[in-house]
Amino acid sequence: MSLFSTQNIRIAGISACVPRKEVSNYDFELISQKERELLVKSVGIEKRRVAEKGVCTSDLCQKSAEKLLNELGWRKDEVSILIFVTQTPDYITPATSNILQDKLGLPGSCIALDINLGCSGYVYGIAVASSLLATLGKGKALVLAGDISTATISEKDKSATPIFSDAGSATALEFESHAPEMYFNLQGNGSGYKAIIIPDGGYRNPVSSKSLEYEQVSEGIIRRKTDLVLNGIDVFNFSVNEVPKNVEELLKFSGRERQGIDYFIFHQANLLINESIRKKLKLEPKQVPYSLRNFGNTSSATIPVTIVTQLKNEITGKPLKMVACGFGVGLSWGSVYAETNRLACPDLIEW
């Protein structure tokens, strides 16, 4: 584990953007009507958003960033850091953050870099941006996080299709003397890298004609080697064993009690995992908001999507003590404790 804190960094605002196209798991054809009902009840996901062909994560993040910058009234030349957290970039090369820097009209002096993380990525993005800002000692940063995971999944895979959904987000941070400290606890375990993986298409297993052949892996699962593999049981066991410990360590390190935290925003993995974590940490249901039912698992965008759709009034209206926690692909996980004070938070963008 890696415990640390950053000083003088304030979260200024959060926004999110989802594609207009909505699909329902009640219409999911690979399983029976009865299984669909069990799926919605146990996994907790009814509706998902799907990006149309040609729409990239960077487009959803760009919309989020433009609306947030506008609402904050920030000048573009004030933004000195742009972090783009995604596993669905525009290209393998170059980094999409460079393209976004130009598209958003940010100055050439802006530090732009991509972070290849999924479900844990939001917390890592905030950690990297706030550490860099603290080092610079001035300026403003944007953390753009999201994925179009639906583009990575075989439509003939009943284990992954009903889980994933698409979204982009933007979070604005700024250097401000005397802003409350932010505390982080970041962890990982690469021995579990096969739990969530796209096997072919990188340089370990370059794409070949064989990569593109559909294979029947088991009943209801037909996919290519270029499609995402999700091992649900491994992910469940890892999440419920590691995440509660990580959050408890964070609370101890920051000197906070769980009762004093207004909201714990967890990555929206699935209801079985998230409720197991909530119960292990002995958190009240009202402390743990969900956006899972209507927006599914949007990878690194789940935390901002949950804040924008479930907590807009609270986060814009009053000071809050929050813990956010991401966990998944890598395996990688992390949590952050932050105090927010009347953030800018535009309504969810549909695009």
Place this chain on the structure above:
Amino acid sequence: MQLSDFVQSIEKEFEDTRPGTVTGETEFRKLEGWSSMMALIIIAKIDSDYSVTVTAEELAECNTINDLFELVHAKAA
């Protein structure tokens, strides 16, 4: 932990099964309503009730509810 309690708690997860029809000898994959999703639901149930982690490989080696009970019993000890 008792086998009878364990059988009952697993049985409850299968909505189409009449109460009292499942025993230790029941092969759980042959129960009405079995699916890969049920595997995850049962692993979550065992984690919540007994604080025992059952891996995908361990589950694959179990055929009957008794096999599963023995596994959980051994790991809980």
